[in-house]
Structures are given as C-alpha cells and as structure tokens.
Amino acid sequence: MDEAITHLKVPIRFEERDVCLGPDGSVAHVTRVFRMLSGRWKLPILFRLFAEPSLRSSQLLRDIPGISQKMLTQHLRALEEDGLIEREDFGEQPPRVEYRLTEQGRDLMPVLMSVRLFSQRHPEGQEKQRR
Template structure:
C-alpha cells in the first residue's frame, strides 16, 4: 500500500485525472467491458428472463424468447456464464436436468440495465442524422 502511495505521488495530477477516465483501468475501459459482456442479439432477452424467473431450463428460455435458436441460446448462455453473470446448475439426473439463473454479479447488473431502460424511456429516439 505504501509503495502505491509513493508511486501515486510521482504521477502528474493532469495525467492522473485523464487516466481515471481513459486509462487502462479507467471508466471508459470498465464500461466498454460491461457493454461487451451484454452485447449480442440474445443476451439482454436472456438476462431479463432470468431476472424475472430465478431459475429456468433452456427449453423454457426457448419458448419465452421468440425466434432464438437452440444454438444461439446455448452460445449466449455459455458466454454469459464465462463472463460471470449466469450460473448453470446441472442436477446430475437422468434424464438430464440443467437450469440457469443469474448469480450475484448478474443480479447486481440488473439495476444498471433498468436504469438504461429508464434513460431510453425518458429520451425517445429522434431523427438527428445529418443529411449528407
């Protein structure tokens, strides 16, 4: 801790303020990471369904999310699991029974997504494109 403080004192103040936003551990990098985690056509519908229902089988998700294929559901569930937002529970039964749910990280992301929803509702789309 002391070495961090000493190093911190050697960094010029202007640079420090810029790094808080733009540095490798800055605000932009963290928000971009979250956006990568939730990007993909089906990830938000999956997250919102798992928020509404604490535990779901993939067959339930297939029924609830129109037009998603089994392949894309499986791919996005794996990515969400790898990113630490979704937990996969295999009950080790025959026939196989697997359920998915949000873990603590996934649940903690939901207020952020709800805030984004509210932002969208309060700021409707406008045609602001510049004509070229």
C-alpha cells in the first residue's frame, strides 16, 4: 500500500519528512497548540483576557455566560500550566487574585485572530456547497 504524501503539500521548503511528521515536526507543534486550546472555555477566557489587561476570576465568571466556577478554575489552571496566562495573588484578605496573558499568550493572539478571519471568509455551510 502506498504511503500518503500529504505532508509534501505543506508550504514549507522541501526537506526530510521529519520536518512535518517527526517528533519535532510541524504536526507535533500544531497538535501541541491545539491541545493547549482544547476545552470549551479556554478560547473565551483567552479572548476576554486579550481585551482587558488583567481580570479577577469573579469578573471572568460574569463576562463568560454559562461557565461554572469549577470549570473556570480548571481552565484557568490549565492555561496557567501551559504558560498562556499568569496568576497574581496579592496576598490580601479577602483574597485578591488577578489573571493576565503572558507574553506567550499574547504571541498566540495574532494566530487566533487569523483563525477568526479565516472563519469569516469561509462561513459555515460553504464547505458543503463546494463538494
């Protein structure tokens, strides 16, 4: 059976297949980023933190309809572990904690804005019309 050669269609200079498919290849890097963004609430959290320099979890809870405190906490922890946001605890009573995008999180935002632009240029339902 012939091996698929779709990796040759990726617009990068032609080199060994490891450039696309190896452990440090394009597929591995893109998969890692998709994993960082997977989860129902991660994108709303990131875009909200992109709009404001820093926010408390109570404000995020108010600004993101439908999210529970438990899910907000889980997603904030995951985003912090992945280095996309940072948590600042002011050590006050009552507790005051704020979240903000890290430099890595800010670097990701142009990519997400490009994905948004792609979606706007290719509305839902168009893919069925082309088939």
